[in-house]
Each structure stands twice: as structure tokens, then as C-alpha cells.
Amino acid sequence: MAAITAGLVKELREKTGAGMMDCKSALTETNGDVEAAIDWLRKKGLAKAAKKAGRVAAEGLVAVESAGLHAAMVEINAETDFVARNPDFQTFVREAAKVALTCEGTLESLANTKFPGEDVTVAEKVSALVATIGENMALRRVAKLSVAHGVVATYVHGQVVEGQGRIGVLVALDSEGDVEKLTTLGRQIAMHVAALNPMALNESGIPEETVAREKAILLEKHQGKPAHVQDKIAESGIKSFMKENTLIEQPFVHDGSKSVGQVLKEAEAQVGAPVQLTGFVRFALGEGIEKEEADFAAEVAAAAGQG
CATH class of the missing domain: 1.10.8.10 (Ubiquitin-associated (UBA) domain)
Known part of the structure; x- marks a missing residue:
């Protein structure tokens, strides 16, 4: 043997x-x-x-699941947006998000955990769905945020069903203040994240290579000017870049006269305690996946034997 x-x-x-x-x-x-x-x-x-397995799976659903101090989010892909409206697929995505809430927050841990009520893993359940629904599918990514006190708020944009849609966001607010008010605040910030897609929470989260690239672009644009002028332009440009791309510095989408950081500080009086935004995660369905551009008319003609 x-x-x-x-x-x-x-x-x-x-x-x-x-x-x-x-x-x-x-x-x-x-x-x-x-x-x-x-x-x-x-x-x-x-x-x-x-x-x-060779087909591009860039559609599907992003789903969130929350349990107060913890929240998880998954992206599960399929080939077409029709599958996102399939009740079996929606049920699977919802259950997978619940499993993610109990896991370590890694794709491997999610894939290898038993699917609720069945003697198969989540990954094996995906294979079974591929066979029954007839489209390639993939567990693409998972995230989990937790706080010691406060809430991890969630928001789903473009909902297909409750808690499942095209963009999902988690926002972690650590605070010993009023939970209901924190949840409302967290959801507003999550909506902001969905709309403006910040690169990082604050300046320390922006990679050095990204800053260096932005600076190089600014200097290239102003070649020929004196070095001290170039330096001032680059410094000003980097400040603007940080304001546009860090969550704390971005103008709040619900009130552009204030930054998200200012909104958090002002909210402390309403919440009744200090509030710290400790992290966020944003998933947009299919982002970063190369999609094949199909000529629908040509496909129909070919199917009809005209091409």
C-alpha cells in the first residue's frame, strides 16, 4: 500500500x-x-x-456578521451576479460569515472549519456548491475585528439581502461609553469608509514606498524649479495626500466641515467616555481581480450559430 x-x-x-x-x-x-x-x-x-476552476470568479457577495465586541466579514466569489441572487448561495455565504466570527480571522482557518450542521469543511462545501450551481466559486478573503470595550460596527452597501452586498465595512470603536450611540457612530463612519475608501487609519499606516512614490511624482512635475521650492511643494503635496487618504484626516462624508478625527472627539461628550477608532476593514466585491471583457452580442450570435 x-x-x-x-x-x-x-x-x-x-x-x-x-x-x-x-x-x-x-x-x-x-x-x-x-x-x-x-x-x-x-x-x-x-x-x-x-x-x-479556470473561469474567472469576480462576482458573488461580501457578507458581515456581528456579535458586539467582535465582527467578521467574508468575500465569496462566483462567476456571475445571478449567483448572488441564488438562495442556496446566500445561505452558504451567511453561514460562512458566522463561521468566520468563530475563527482566527484567516482564510485558512475559515476554509478548514466544519460547516454548520454538516460533516464537511467550509472549503468542501464550496466544492459541493460548484457542482450543484454550476459556476466556479472561491473563498477569497476574510477579516475579523475585536475590541475590549465598545463595538465593532458594520455596514453593507448595495445589499442583495440583509448583511450581504457588494461593499462591506467593519469599524472598531473602543470605548466604555453608551453602546447604542457608539453603534450609530460606528455605522456612520463605516458608511464614510464605504464611500471614500481610505488607504489607512492614519499616517503611520501608509507604506513608506507609497509616500516616496507620491513625492517622486510631485518632484517630477516641478522639475526646473529651485530645490527649496520643490521641497516645499512636495511637503505640501504629501500633507494633502495624507488628508485625502487617511481615515482620521479625511473630511467626514456626513459633514465636510469636520474631519473624522474631529467627529470622534466631539462624539465623546454624547457617548460619555473617550472613543478610540482602533481599526477598519473595507471589502469591495471583485476588487483587484482581472475580469474578462465579454462581447455579449458576439456570444449570443455564436450560440445561435451566426458567428
Whole structure:
């Protein structure tokens, strides 16, 4: 009997898209022969997902789940926006977000955790959905924020169903003040984050290479001017860049006369205690995924045998 190594299981999973335990069973049944294991999985109907694996999955849903001091968010992708309206897919996304709330906040921990009420992992549940719904799907990312006191507020923009949509935001407010008022404040800031998409919480969160690149662009634009003039222009430009891209410095979307930092400070009187914004996360569905531009008319013509 050949040894069924983790490497063999991984190779088979990559080739078929089947679940880890199914791959292990297939290799056991075929004495470690990967090609025979692929056939075994296909005969069982467990490798159907592999046919979909090459397709771009950039649609789907972003979902949030909250439990007061903790909140989690997941992005689960599919090929088309039709799937986002599929009740089975929505149920899966909602349950996956609940699982994320109990995990470590990493994609690996989410993927390997048992799916509620079933003897499969979340990752294996994805493969099963691919087979039944017929589109490639992917667990893309997960985030989790926690506070010692206060709230982690949530907001979903472009909701398809409650708590699921195209943009999701988590905002962590650490405070011993009034929880109801903190929740309202947190939601307002989360809406701001959804709208203005800050790069970081404050200046310390902006990578040095990003600042250096912005400075280089400013200096390039003003070549030929005296060095001291260039330095002043660059300094002023970087200040503007920070104001535009850090959450604390951005003009508050609900009241442009104040920065988010000023709004937080003023809110302390209403909340009844100091308020510290300790972190935020923003997921926009499909951001960063290269999408294939399809010519719909050409596809229809081809399907009709005209192309």
C-alpha cells in the first residue's frame, strides 16, 4: 500500500477541486495513483468542480456578521451576479460569515472549519456548491475585528439581502461609553469608509514606498524649479495626500466641515467616555481581480450559430 502523503492529497485537490477527505479516499482506493484517483472522483461525481476552476470568479457577495465586541466579514466569489441572487448561495455565504466570527480571522482557518450542521469543511462545501450551481466559486478573503470595550460596527452597501452586498465595512470603536450611540457612530463612519475608501487609519499606516512614490511624482512635475521650492511643494503635496487618504484626516462624508478625527472627539461628550477608532476593514466585491471583457452580442450570435 502506497503512503498517502499530504503532497499527494494537495496535488489531487489542485487537479480536481474535490474536497480534502474525498481526495484522500480516492488515493486510498487507487493505491496512491493520482490519475486513477482523478477517474475515481469523476465517477463519483466529485470532480465536476474542476471543470469550472479556470473561469474567472469576480462576482458573488461580501457578507458581515456581528456579535458586539467582535465582527467578521467574508468575500465569496462566483462567476456571475445571478449567483448572488441564488438562495442556496446566500445561505452558504451567511453561514460562512458566522463561521468566520468563530475563527482566527484567516482564510485558512475559515476554509478548514466544519460547516454548520454538516460533516464537511467550509472549503468542501464550496466544492459541493460548484457542482450543484454550476459556476466556479472561491473563498477569497476574510477579516475579523475585536475590541475590549465598545463595538465593532458594520455596514453593507448595495445589499442583495440583509448583511450581504457588494461593499462591506467593519469599524472598531473602543470605548466604555453608551453602546447604542457608539453603534450609530460606528455605522456612520463605516458608511464614510464605504464611500471614500481610505488607504489607512492614519499616517503611520501608509507604506513608506507609497509616500516616496507620491513625492517622486510631485518632484517630477516641478522639475526646473529651485530645490527649496520643490521641497516645499512636495511637503505640501504629501500633507494633502495624507488628508485625502487617511481615515482620521479625511473630511467626514456626513459633514465636510469636520474631519473624522474631529467627529470622534466631539462624539465623546454624547457617548460619555473617550472613543478610540482602533481599526477598519473595507471589502469591495471583485476588487483587484482581472475580469474578462465579454462581447455579449458576439456570444449570443455564436450560440445561435451566426458567428
